[in-house]
Amino acid sequence: MPTVTEVKQRIETGIPGAQAEVSSDDEVHFTARVVASNFAGLSLVEQHRIVYSIFDEGELGGSIHALALTTETQ
Amino acid sequence: MTDQPDNPLRETLADAISSNEVILFMKGTPEQPMCGFSARVCAALTATETQFAAVDVLADPRIRQELSSLSNWPTIPQLFVHGELVGGADIVGQMYESGELAAVLGAPATSAAEPLPESAAPGSAPPLQIENRLS
Numbered sequence: 001m002p003t004v005t006e007v008k009q010r011i012e013t014g015i016p017g018a019q020a021e022v023s024s025d026d027e028v029h030f031t032a033r034v035v036a037s038n039f040a041g042l043s044l045v046e047q048h049r050i051v052y053s054i055f056d057e058g059e060l061g062g063s064i065h066a067l068a069l070t071t072e073t074q
Numbered sequence: 075m076t077d078q079p080d081n082p083l084r085e086t087l088a089d090a091i092s093s094n095e096v097i098l099f100m101k102g103t104p105e106q107p108m109c110g111f112s113a114r115v116c117a118a119l120t121a122t123e124t125q126f127a128a129v130d131v132l133a134d135p136r137i138r139q140e141l142s143s144l145s146n147w148p149t150i151p152q153l154f155v156h157g158e159l160v161g162g163a164d165i166v167g168q169m170y171e172s173g174e175l176a177a178v179l180g181a182p183a184t185s186a187a188e189p190l191p192e193s194a195a196p197g198s199a200p201p202l203q204i205e206n207r208l209s
Contacts, residue, residue, distance in 0.1 A: 044165045045147075052148050060148045066111070067149075069164045 001027050001063055008032075014054035031068040039073045047071035084140045091144075092157045096126040096179065099141055100151040104128050111163035112151045118170040119153075122181040155179060 002010075004022045007030055011020040018036035032051070039047045048069055052060060060067055091097055096119070102108030104116045104126075119126050131138040131150050142148055145159050153160045155178055160166060169175040 044168070045159055045161050048161065048165060049146060055148075057148075070168065 028065045033070045035072045091154045094127040097154050098128045115151045115166045122176045124179050
């Protein structure tokens with residue numbers, strides 16, 4: 001089961017220059033706010049897809065039961 | 075996983091997405107959502123007085139699998155408007171609060187979005203039953 005620190009590190013490693021604030025009460029349901037200049041010009045769907053793509057198939061909805069996500073350009 | 079050359083379920087899903095102006099793939103039904111995220115999207119649509127078709131992905135696990143590979147979106151719910159994926163619960167919630175959702179839906183603009191209730195109000199639109207062509 002991933003920890004808050006692991007989820008944060010994976011997002012920040014997966015998206016160069018990104019800053020992620022990650023929290024979780026149970027390490028199954030996560031909340032993440034991701035700020036990345038890479039998101040500029042992308043729709044919210046495209047921004048979220050970038051974050052989702054960091055995780056393995058089946059991981060979202062699996063060991064990470066839910067990832068409540070907010071993305072921002074700056 | 076590679077695409078099956080003949081995939082009636084995927085065709086049915088693609089057809090449902092293109093032939094319904096607003097369609098929500100969710101867990102449960104608008105009357106009885108089985109997941110808080112699905113309930114939130116229903117509540118946002120109801121609050122914007124939008125008629126929408128709803129598909130319960132829990133009816134068959136293959137729906138969710140095919141939908142996610144079709145839409146390139148891993149989670150449920152998924153809201154489509156005019157054939158385009160608008161987003162999941164987070165995006166729809168954010169767009170509802172900003173008023174963008176009403177604009178996308180072509181609903182009359184409201185002065186300020188009311189905060190969504192914790193649980194969804196019963197939906198006014200009947201859920202769409204997509205034809206189950208699976209054996």
